[in-house]
Amino acid sequence: MGMVGGGRGAFIGAVHRMAAALDGEIELVCGAFSSDPEKSRLSGKDLFLPEDRVYGSYEEMIKKEKQLPEGERMDFVSIVTPNHMHYGPAKLALQNGFHVVCDKPIAFNLKEAKDLARLVKKTGLLFALTHNYTGYPMVKQARMMVEKGKIGKVRKIVVEYPQGWLSTKLEDTGQKQAAWRTDPKRSGAAGAMGDIGTHAENLAEYITGLKIKNLCADINIMVEGRKLDDDGNVLLEFDNGARGILFASQISAGEENNLRIRIYGEKAGLEWAQQEPNTLIVKWLDKSMEIIRTGVGNLYPEAQAATRIPAGHPEGYLEAFATIYRNFAICLRAYLNNKKPKAIYTDFPTVEDGVRGMRFIDKVIESGKSKQKWIRF
Amino acid sequence: MGMVGGGRGAFIGAVHRMAAALDGEIELVCGAFSSDPEKSRLSGKDLFLPEDRVYGSYEEMIKKEKQLPEGERMDFVSIVTPNHMHYGPAKLALQNGFHVVCDKPIAFNLKEAKDLARLVKKTGLLFALTHNYTGYPMVKQARMMVEKGKIGKVRKIVVEYPQGWLSTKLEDTGQKQAAWRTDPKRSGAAGAMGDIGTHAENLAEYITGLKIKNLCADINIMVEGRKLDDDGNVLLEFDNGARGILFASQISAGEENNLRIRIYGEKAGLEWAQQEPNTLIVKWLDKSMEIIRTGVGNLYPEAQAATRIPAGHPEGYLEAFATIYRNFAICLRAYLNNKKPKAIYTDFPTVEDGVRGMRFIDKVIESGKSKQKWIRF
Amino acid sequence: MGMVGGGRGAFIGAVHRMAAALDGEIELVCGAFSSDPEKSRLSGKDLFLPEDRVYGSYEEMIKKEKQLPEGERMDFVSIVTPNHMHYGPAKLALQNGFHVVCDKPIAFNLKEAKDLARLVKKTGLLFALTHNYTGYPMVKQARMMVEKGKIGKVRKIVVEYPQGWLSTKLEDTGQKQAAWRTDPKRSGAAGAMGDIGTHAENLAEYITGLKIKNLCADINIMVEGRKLDDDGNVLLEFDNGARGILFASQISAGEENNLRIRIYGEKAGLEWAQQEPNTLIVKWLDKSMEIIRTGVGNLYPEAQAATRIPAGHPEGYLEAFATIYRNFAICLRAYLNNKKPKAIYTDFPTVEDGVRGMRFIDKVIESGKSKQKWIRF
Amino acid sequence: MGMVGGGRGAFIGAVHRMAAALDGEIELVCGAFSSDPEKSRLSGKDLFLPEDRVYGSYEEMIKKEKQLPEGERMDFVSIVTPNHMHYGPAKLALQNGFHVVCDKPIAFNLKEAKDLARLVKKTGLLFALTHNYTGYPMVKQARMMVEKGKIGKVRKIVVEYPQGWLSTKLEDTGQKQAAWRTDPKRSGAAGAMGDIGTHAENLAEYITGLKIKNLCADINIMVEGRKLDDDGNVLLEFDNGARGILFASQISAGEENNLRIRIYGEKAGLEWAQQEPNTLIVKWLDKSMEIIRTGVGNLYPEAQAATRIPAGHPEGYLEAFATIYRNFAICLRAYLNNKKPKAIYTDFPTVEDGVRGMRFIDKVIESGKSKQKWIRF
DSSP, X not given: OEEESOOTTOSHHHHHHHHHHTTSSOOOOEEEOOSSHHHHHHHHHHTTOOGGGBOSXXXXXXXXXXXXXXXXXXXXXXXXXXXXXXXXXXXXXXXXXXXXXXXSSOSSSHHHHHHHHHHHHHHOOOEEEOOGGGGSHHHHHHHHHHHTTTTOSEEEEEEEEEOOTTSSOGGGGTOHHHHHHTOHHHHOSOSHIIIIIHHHHHHHHHHHOOOEEEEEEEEEOOSTTOSSOSEEEEEEEETTSOEEEEEEESOSTTOOSOOEEEEEESSEEEEEEXXXXXXXXXXXXXXXXXXXXXXXXXXXXXXXXXOOSOTTSOOOHHHHXXXXXXXXXXXXXXXXXXXXXXXXXXXXXXHHHHHHHHHHHHHHHHHHHOSBSOEEO | OEEESOOTTOSHHHHHHHHHHHTSSOOOOEEEOOSSHHHHHHHHXXXXXXXXXXXXXXXXXXXXXXXXXXXXXXXXXXXXXXXXXXXXXXXXXXXXXXXXXEOSSOSSSHHHXXXXXXXXXXXXXXXXXXXXXXXXXXHHHHHHHHHTTTTOSXXXXXXXXXXOTTXXXXXXXXXXXXXXXXXXXXXXXXXXXXXXXXXXXXHHHHHHOOOEEEEEEEEEOOSTTOSSOSEEEEEEEETTSOEEEEEEESOSTTOOXXXXXXXXXXXXXXXXXXXXXXXXXXXXXXXXXXEEETTSSSOOHHHHTTOOSOTTSOOOHHHHHHHHHHHHHHHHHHHHTXXXXXXXXXXXXXXXXXXXXXXXXXXXXXXXXXXXXXXXX | XXXXXXXXXXXXXXXXXXXXXXXXXXXXOEEEOOSSHHHHHHHHHHTTOOGGGBOSSHHHHHHHHHHSOTTTSOSEEEEOSOGGGTHHHHHHHHHTTOEEEEOSSOSSSHHHHHHHHHHHHHHOOOXXXXXXXXXXXXXXXXHHHHHTTTTOXXXXXXXXXXXXXXXXXXXXXXXXHHHHHTOHHHHOSOSHIIIIIXXXXXXXXXXXXXXXXXXXXXXXXXXXXXXXXSEEEEEEEETTSOEEEEEEEXXXXXXXXXXXXXXXXXXXXXXXXXXXXXXXXEEESSSOEEEEETTSSSOOHHHHTTOOSOTTSOOXXXXXXXXXXXXXXXXXXXXXXXXXXXXXXXXXXXXXXXXXXXXXXXXXXXXXXXXXXXXXX | OEEESOOTTOSHHHHHHHHHHTTSSOOOXXXXXXXXXXXXXXXXXHTTOOGGGBOSSHHHHHHHHHHSOTTTSOSEEEEOSOGGGTHHHXXXXXXXXXXXXXXXXXXXXXXXXXXXXXHHHHHOOOEEEOOGGGGSHHHHHHHHHHHTTTTOSEXXXXXXXXXOTTSSOGGGGTOHHHHHHTOXXXXXXXXXXXXXXXXXXXXXXXXXXXXXXXXXXEEEOOSTTOSSOSEEEEEEEETTSOEEEEEEESOSTTXXXXXXXXXXXXXXXXXXXXXXXXXXXXXXXXXXXXXXETTSSSOOHHHHTTOOSOTTSOOOHHHHHHHHHHHHHHHHHHHHTTOOOOGGGOOOOOHHHHHHHHHHHHHHHHHXXXXXXXXXX
């Protein structure tokens, strides 16, 4: 793995490295950790990388790595830069035969996203998008329960992602994470809706297998002087007629990363919350509630495969993130060996999820400005 | 107290009687428990009432009670019939000088509600509407915290009332509660939105002191063949600019009476859930979460006055309901004695809340049918 | 009902009155509310009682009420005084043909308790002891599950009742509840173990149907200068070989009334906590956890009979307390009519539970002082 | 790092490897993964190790690694074998100048433990014992709060570790984990008390800084035919006079790894549960409960240093385990560079904790057989 971005002071880069390291399947072999070559060099040193594998730019990295003998050069690029810097390295990597893992949202705008999708299709290379919440065992269990009809036809979905960290104008204090996320030039057309709303959208579609058909959004800026949305509420209609609510907020004071989803079917309701991820609540219509726990009882193989340790030993965010990387690594090894990976490991978000995420951003922003109730997705 | 409705087989009548009895302030002295005189008679007998105080109709009750000497006759009427039967007895009671406690929503339509409001104003009689959830100590604590500025300016409100009991077509099985609630002739213009949506609306306005200014509703019938909404999602704008989401549902499979509200201000978020009512969660922006519990620490007098027993002994639905009755009784005694009641006991929902509730029903139904995004409340 | 104790400033008296009133089955008709006749008179006035039914002493009350015609005089006495004042009125009431409801622990010492048991047996009168926690629907559900073998043979019981209110020397501040509970002359041989330890003991035996056979207690006074235990930990052996832990504490800082029990059988574990009483957790050996909720699904009739309102509307402490009174009232009416009450209503703690409670107090205090490990119960 | 044990089919070996890998500070360079050389070889291959660094025995590993040039050879040994196989490799490693990380309990018996402690003292080498639960941020926060006097003098400790997985005679089914843990020849003098009771003991002493002074244990075998305890309840007295309860159980049907501790001081109570590890509950005597969450508000630097990601992204068991390894690695690097590590990183369980753990096992087993109440620790 070669990393683009994630140098000193970054947050998500370290997450990607821990996630990639956890299962012993992936080795970080090189990186262009910053657009500042000196900072890249120092970051590489922190990570015990040999100097000649630390590059001053992603262009240099891709070019030089390509010249290395097979088996020695990196197999794939992991892109952990701010949104406006995804497209460039992703495109170049694909054009040079490198597989890609990319942080979400996939790009700066829908056009870039579609372009990458075309390139992936054309090259046949692997592309994983780190919608990491889909890596949790209980999310996979929920998905399988819906797929197998356990809760009946889905009627209603409530998905929410409240955070409180942007309740004040944190971006004015020099906080790096806040700065780029609230900057239209680096973040894209949306703030909260892009950063975390896309996670909510992806999670709802992932678990239910449904697609958003129409939406009606109320998009707001609550902190004065901010340029991108920091709060939004969206009514949803899904392709099977189910209705839904999605909200994402960065001004919900006191909330951490309270991603939560409730799915009501004809026979039962499901509830899952990221902050207690090893629990899946099943609310049956006519019998007692059931609490499914990671590692307990007869789980679907898809859920079991995402579990590393015995029940009652909580697995968290990094483990879910690692599952995306591990599944990608397993598929990549199969690819390199011209084999078919086991089906339960093929499950990671792809470039297509990235395109849907960018369309979601476009559509909620469009709806937010419209006087018309429903907007076609 | 004289009761209208609440005969054998009814649900809410018994709740009102228990609530009225709890504090030893109110005595049930007569009733017209059913439009069927024989059923009324039998119900009265169940309740140990003397035969001559059990009436065959509310008209008879109001007429005969008025003829009794003061001090002997009932002081007020408690109306616990289905929605379409609120207006008649309420009006007649007021016209004959009896105070009124009435179940919610206040009437069958907005016109009736306004008419009652005029009558209350004209007569100066007391009128309590049993939006019982406002009787919980932690709801009152939340209200006071907002009023005193503890959470700063309110920015966002999420209020929800999911139930699952109408996930199937229960009304076809002869279930009495389901039958009238799904019948436009008895329930009014709305189903779920009237029955429980109004509770959510009232709770949000009660705690925050804000008023809904605009709304955008997605109102649906999820169970085929039903005539009134059983699920609805509403975007809200409040008069201070805060945004909100309200949803009410009777097809959220497996949900009991999961009324829940979250209020985010500039400094903190508040969270309260009816199913664990003795807990109020305060999520501070920059410090640890605080769990306020009924009876623990320095609560506002308004919250303390709604608490009967020491901390850790859960108080529930009937106690909250009883607090409405007790406050009404205290105000009534003050009224009868020409005194001013203590301010902390004057707090119960009134005819004006009833008018707002009916307007809410009107507006969400109107919005549900509209292609326009926002509807003025 | 005639009440002994519970005058102005008392706590548990008001609880008994609310509990007795809730279901409309019992009327307070007289009382000797205080050993101070003036205070008794004022208390009676607060309660809207006629002056001639308010007495200056329990002796007077029992004597005068007996002289009233049947149907007019009180049917039973409710004793809500401190522990050292239970025996006198209970004995006199039974000797004069009045049934008794008595607060726990039943008496000041084991001898008194046994004496009352003999008298109850001799007279055939009804005697209810208000171990109110056994009135909760989910406690009854748990009891039935054990009885029906759902969790298999019981192996382990953990029952605990931590409070924090006596963490400081509250009795020195004039707080009335603290004063008598920490006074050996009024409370008896034990402090925390008598006041709340007996609740824990009763609950464990009630749910499991097992009896304590041996115990080993560590009994302590944590607040300097106090004369009775404020904290104790007890190892238990039950008559079927199951082992257990019981602890009761009034110096567990910050705890409210956190009575909680866990019962592990060969097939499943049960968990119930008084502070969230409408939930019973079933932890199965080989399948997902089950959350049984008051009013949801197929509950045992015994649990349903203790439920007044639909699921999701929390029922609390007063309702559980009221169930003791209601069951007692139903049995009393059957007694007065020479009928057999329905089995599901015969379930309330009796004088025999009172004797066991007093023995428990004796034995834990004995064990606390002993160097020997196990003491025979 | 060179690993002893943890070959194919083992559980804890993989945990150690993931924990060691997570922070990118430690590299697995060699191993003797099984006493079966072929199995060791295959396990090494699974882990992408070069063949010449996979050994057939720990003796061979230590001998050959020692011959490698400094900088190339392993720095320390990680011992992840069953209990009876800890002493041998630990001793040999220390004697040959290798630092040691060892799974708990430290040895087969107290004598071995003391011997290792002597050897560590003599050689000055680093020795970490993986009482992993002490690696959780909220455990460290609790420890600091006690140390800084936030909860006042500690009065009572309740620590418990119930599991249910040995409710049936799983060891007869060939389950490897169950087999050695229930076998006196491999596990030592205790079953549940050694495997998980020592975790509970260590956690209580770690957080409070107190030492157990006396204990009284009820030790039982609940599953017929088993040779070692599968359930035990222990009364504790600490060196400051505080009292406690410790229980450990493997027959608590339906429990996962429900390690939980409550600590009551004069001013507040603390509560932490391993299954929701990012939450620390503080129950204050006179004010609202506080919920401290990993990453929220002003935490002690010791807690912050054990946190890798922003609040609301749950960190679990592997992260806590990894913190032990990371702190060990930081101290090891300081050792190798002849520097003093930062104080907040020096915090990991040592050989002395191991000696206390073995003494705990000895004493509870002795007490379990004794008729005397208290046994000196």
